Amino acid sequence: MPAFSRLHQGAVWWVMGLVVALALPAQAKVYIDINAPALRPIPVAIPVLRKEAGVSGEPHRVAAEVLRWDLGFAGLFDVVDPRAYLEDPQQAPLQPDAAGFADWMAVGAELLVKGRVASAETGVAVDLWAYDVLRRRFLLGRHYEGPAEAVRSMAHRFANTLLEEFTGTPGPFGTRIAYVAGAGRAKELALVDMDGAGPVRLTRTGSLNLSPSWARDGRYLYYTSYVLGEPDLYLLDLSLGRSWVVSRRKGIDLGGKDSPDGKEILVTLSDKGNPEIYRMDKSSHRLVRLTRSRAIDVAPVWSPDGRQIAFVSDRMGNPHIFVMNRDGGDVRRLTFTGTHNGDPDWSPRGDWIAFTGKDERGVFQVFLVDPQGRETRQLTFGPRDTYDPSWSPDGRFLAVTSNREGEKAVYVFRVGGQEFRRVTPRGEVAEQPAWGPVLP
Amino acid sequence: MRPKTLRWAVVGMILAALAMGGCAKKQVRQGGEETPRVTVTPEKPSTPPSTGKVVEKPQEAPPRPSEPPPGKTGAVEPAPEEPVKGAGLARETTAGLERIHFDFDKAVIRPDAQEILRKNAEFLQANPGVRIRIEGHCDERGTTEYNLALGERRAKAAFQYLMDLGVDPNRMTVVSYGEAVPLDPGHNEEAWAKNRRAEFVEVER
Numbered sequence: 001m002p003a004f005s006r007l008h009q010g011a012v013w014w015v016m017g018l019v020v021a022l023a024l025p026a027q028a029k030v031y032i033d034i035n036a037p038a039l040r041p042i043p044v045a046i047p048v049l050r051k052e053a054g055v056s057g058e059p060h061r062v063a064a065e066v067l068r069w070d071l072g073f074a075g076l077f078d079v080v081d082p083r084a085y086l087e088d089p090q091q092a093p094l095q096p097d098a099a100g101f102a103d104w105m106a107v108g109a110e111l112l113v114k115g116r117v118a119s120a121e122t123g124v125a126v127d128l129w130a131y132d133v134l135r136r137r138f139l140l141g142r143h144y145e146g147p148a149e150a151v152r153s154m155a156h157r158f159a160n161t162l163l164e165e166f167t168g169t170p171g172p173f174g175t176r177i178a179y180v181a182g183a184g185r186a187k188e189l190a191l192v193d194m195d196g197a198g199p200v201r202l203t204r205t206g207s208l209n210l211s212p213s214w215a216r217d218g219r220y221l222y223y224t225s226y227v228l229g230e231p232d233l234y235l236l237d238l239s240l241g242r243s244w245v246v247s248r249r250k251g252i253d254l255g256g257k258d259s260p261d262g263k264e265i266l267v268t269l270s271d272k273g274n275p276e277i278y279r280m281d282k283s284s285h286r287l288v289r290l291t292r293s294r295a296i297d298v299a300p301v302w303s304p305d306g307r308q309i310a311f312v313s314d315r316m317g318n319p320h321i322f323v324m325n326r327d328g329g330d331v332r333r334l335t336f337t338g339t340h341n342g343d344p345d346w347s348p349r350g351d352w353i354a355f356t357g358k359d360e361r362g363v364f365q366v367f368l369v370d371p372q373g374r375e376t377r378q379l380t381f382g383p384r385d386t387y388d389p390s391w392s393p394d395g396r397f398l399a400v401t402s403n404r405e406g407e408k409a410v411y412v413f414r415v416g417g418q419e420f421r422r423v424t425p426r427g428e429v430a431e432q433p434a435w436g437p438v439l440p
Numbered sequence: 441m442r443p444k445t446l447r448w449a450v451v452g453m454i455l456a457a458l459a460m461g462g463c464a465k466k467q468v469r470q471g472g473e474e475t476p477r478v479t480v481t482p483e484k485p486s487t488p489p490s491t492g493k494v495v496e497k498p499q500e501a502p503p504r505p506s507e508p509p510p511g512k513t514g515a516v517e518p519a520p521e522e523p524v525k526g527a528g529l530a531r532e533t534t535a536g537l538e539r540i541h542f543d544f545d546k547a548v549i550r551p552d553a554q555e556i557l558r559k560n561a562e563f564l565q566a567n568p569g570v571r572i573r574i575e576g577h578c579d580e581r582g583t584t585e586y587n588l589a590l591g592e593r594r595a596k597a598a599f600q601y602l603m604d605l606g607v608d609p610n611r612m613t614v615v616s617y618g619e620a621v622p623l624d625p626g627h628n629e630e631a632w633a634k635n636r637r638a639e640f641v642e643v644e645r
Contacts, residue, residue, distance in 0.1 A: 185621055208620050211584060224588075230615055231588065252588055252616060268585065275589045296589040312586055318545070319586050340545065342583025356583050364581070387583065403627070432584055 041078035044071055045109035045133075047089045048082075049126070052118040059124055059151040060089070060117045066152050067113055067128075069195050070159035070173040073421065075396070075414045076166055080109045089114075094129065101136040109133050113162075123147035128158040130165075140165060152197060172392035176436045177399050178202070178212040178221055179410050183429040189223055189236065190430070194392070194399070194412060196423040202236060203243070212434045213256040221434075222246065222256020222265060233267060246285070251275075254298065260306040268298045277311055279326070290328035301346050301353075303371065310334070310344040310353050310371075321355050323371060334373040343388050346371075347395045354379070354389035354398055366400055368415075379415060386411075386420075390435045399423070399433035532623075534642035536563045537572070540598060542636040545582065547593040549601050557598065560640055561605035571611045574598050575639040578619045579632035591616030598638040613643070 046067045049060035064082075072079040084107040092100060094114055104112050115128040122145050129141040142161060144154035156174030163171035172194060181190040181199075186206045192199040203209050208226040215222070221236045225243070233246040233253035247253040251270030255277075258265055264279045269287075277300045279288040291297040295315035302309060303323075310323050320341050321334040334353065335341045343356040352368040359365045359378070364385040368377045379398070380386040388401040392412070399412050404420065410433045411420040424430035533539040537560050540553035549557065564570060576595030578587040595614035603609045624631035 183625070187620060208617065210588075210618075210620065226617075251614075252592055254585060254588060268589075270589070270592055274593070296586060296593065298589050299583070299585040312583065314586075319583070340582060340586075342586045362581075385581075 039076070041076060042111050043080050043108050044077040044111040044113060045080045045085060045104055045107065046071065046082070046113045047085050047087065047092075049115040049117050049128075050089050050092075050094065052116060054119040055117050055124060057148065059126070059148060060115075062151050063115060063117065063126060063128075063155040066155035066173075066195070067159055070156060070171065071113075071162065073412075073414065073419070074159070074163055074171060075417055076163065077111065080107055084108075094127075095138065096131065096136075098136065101131075101133055104133045111139075113158075115158075117151070120145050123149075124151060126151060126154045128155070130162060152193070156195075169394055169396075170438075172394045172397060172435075172438065175393060175438055177390070177410060177412075177423060178214065178434045178436060179424060179430050180210055180212065180432040181424070181428055181430050183407075189221065190424075191238075192410075192423055192425075194397075194423060194435070196421070196425075199425050199428075202238070202241075211254060211256075211432060214258065214434055214436050215256075216258045216260075216262045216437060218437045218439045222258075224252075224254050247280075255300065257301050259302055260304060266300040266302065266309060268300065277309070277328075288327075290324065299342060299344060301344050303346050304348055304350045308371070310346055312342045312344065321353065321369060323353075323373075332373065334369050334371070335376065336373075337376065341367075345389050345391050345398075347391050348393055349395040352377075354391065356387035356389065366398060380413075381418075388432055390433045392435050393438045397435075399435045401431040401433065531575070531639065531641045533639045534570075534572070536567070536570075537640040537642075539637050539639050541633060542594055542638075544579070544632070544636065545590070547590060547597045549597055553598075554601070557601045558605065561602050561607050564602070564607050564611065571643050572613075573641045573643045574602075574612055574614045575641060576614065576616045577621060577623070577635060577637050577639070579635040580619045580622060580627070581632060582619060584618060588616050588618035591618045594636075594638050598640075 046064050048064045051060040068079045071077040086103040086107060087100065094116060096104065096112070110133050112131040112133050113128060114131070115126060118125045124146065126144045127141065130139040131137065132139050140161065142158055144157065146154065153174050159173045160170040163169070175194050176191055177194055178189060178191050180187050181201065182188055187208050187210065188204060189202040189209050189212050190199055191202055205225060205227045210224045213222045219238055221238065223234055223236060224231045225234050228248070231252050231254065232248040233256060234243045235246050236243045246256070247267060247269065249269055249271035252275055253267065253269055255267035256265045264281055267278050267280050268275050269278060274294060275296050275298050276289060277291045277297050279290060290309065293313065293315045295313055296319070297311060297313045300309050300311040307326055308323050309326060310321060312319050313322050316333065318339045321344050322331055323334055324331040335355070335357070338357040341355055341357045345354045347354065352370060354366055354368055356364055357367045363383060364387040365378055365380045366386050366389045368379060369375070382404055384402060384404040386400050386402040386404065390399045392398070397412050397414050399410055401408055402411050402420065405422070407429050408431045409422050410424040410430045411422050413420045538556045540556050543550065564572070574595040576591035576593070578591050582590065592614065595616055599609070599612055599614050602612060622631065622635040623637065624634040
């Protein structure tokens with residue numbers, strides 16, 4: 001049985017009703033749709049972990065903070081204010097007794113995550129356990145071991161496991177976002193955890209570096225750099241910290257969207273006079289030209305099955321989102337409203353294409369359109385610009401650029417939610433997020 | 441990469457190397473900072489501790505992260521460790537020439553810009569030794585990749601106009617900076633109007 005049904009039928013009575021109505025087999029997993037409008041978030045308490053002797057630093061607090069950030073953002077949970085917690089995490093038993101569960105119930109928690117940090121040969125050992133407070137039952141637990149600096153990663157993994165238990169799909173926590181940092185004439189590639197931890201610069205060229213795009217394995221980033229004076233396409237090996245030339249043609253060399261099979265990338269090259277879209281074989285660098293128009297054709301992205309490509313073209317006047325087959329055939333226009341649509345990114349679930357468009361005030365907002373072009377939905381509504389959407393690998397979240405707090409910065413938000421969390425450092429101008437894959 | 445492009449890339453790198461000969465050595469390296477990989481033991485179910493007693497499981501050694509196959513990039517050259525000094529940097533219009541401006545999302549040479557381009561063409565005719573790079577720019581409103589293309593379209597429109605006025609096309613190159621290098625950092629109509637532009641920058645022979 002899934003965790004939630006043991007957890008709190010009240011929150012999901014309608015789901016249970018559905019289960020009964022459909023007479024699903026008893027073994028079938030039933031998951032919660034976190035985008036369902038009627039969903040009441042499950043109150044979760046996440047006390048500081050127990051810190052065992054010999055552990056240095058504050059990993060017990062870090063792990064709890066990471067879990068609160070993740071679960072509080074997932075859309076499924078509501079983190080109970082830690083100031084209300086009654087027990088002392090150092091003294092309280094790791095599995096609550098009846099009195100312990102009563103205390104957690106008293107502060108409104110229905111789910112409880114507890115843990116401990118101990119020293120281990122590799123650094124630290126972290127145990128995390130989830131409990132159903134209402135049923136006073138253990139739900140699931142995980143044991144992690146690794147270097148002390150891996151505590152954040154361990155907590156992210158547990159958050160992903162919990163989200164998978166409740167929804168059937170792991171969360172994206174612990175993944176990283178590449179972006180472009182810096183204002184003025186030099187912009188460098190940078191990388192940050194999706195929760196804003198550990199931002200690092202990846203290039204130091206003193207020139208413009210733009211449009212990062214991940215290879216599927218998470219080791220390489222394609223990007224366009226002006227390091228030799230013109231916008232050329234490069235490949236950065238994150239492990240080696242070195243870049244390689246992919247295309248140094250006349251004009252614009254842009255792109256690098258990796259195909260689902262990892263064999264090809266999509267590029268935009270303007271050496272034939274105006275920007276055209278190509279597939280480039282990653283081993284031979286051979287090109288297959290996909291567009292032939294006098295208009296601007298840019299920003300190609302793959303559908304998750306690799307059969308179609310969404311892109312931007314102004315062949316009908318203003319820039320709009322189009323879709324074509326992987327061989328360039330069967331071109332269809334997807335957007336018909338607005339005067340400037342761009343930055344398409346195809347959801348990993350395949351059902352939506354996120355893009356940037358303008359609202360009726362002329363403010364840039366993020367929209368969704370389905371791959372048939374039947375339905376368009378506006379996702380952001382604020383008075384300031386929000387654009388450059390990039391899907392999280394699980395298709396639940398989007399990273400965007402926004403100037404909502406003044407300077408441009410990268411934010412993440414849950415599709416269907418309106419809470420925008422800043423992930424790039426204060427004081428740093430940041431843009432063009434590219435959400436990285438889940439690494440093994 | 442196709443042989444022709446490869447050849448040009450090699451030529452470019454040789455030129456770059458020559459150009460750097462006279463410059464002060466300045467270490468510019470990609471990926472100057474470590475991007476640490478975190479090794480974590482794979483998850484395994486952990487039984488819940490009974491009250492007051494924690495059950496401990498024997499541990500496996502943490503595996504190394506699996507190394508992806510190298511490169512798969514075929515015939516590629518490393519990026520230059522040291523770029524040509526200032527090569528990637530947009531510049532402002534050289535004295536004697538004047539920049540032109542464009543309407544939003546347009547690359548049409550406006551009447552006021554036509555007037556300026558005529559003067560620029562006269563200057564270039566009077567100074568036959570001057571070679572220029574036409575740099576196309578956009579305002580910040582617009583999507584990144586589209587604006588890169590639009591900036592190129594603007595630079596090329598100026599290129600074409602100057603060529604039609606008799607300027608030798610071999611004396612001119614174009615480059616687009618998209619929206620990356622605004623002239624005015626403001627976020628209002630006035631700033632945007634200034635930033636939709638083409639700059640005419642004298643380059644060394």
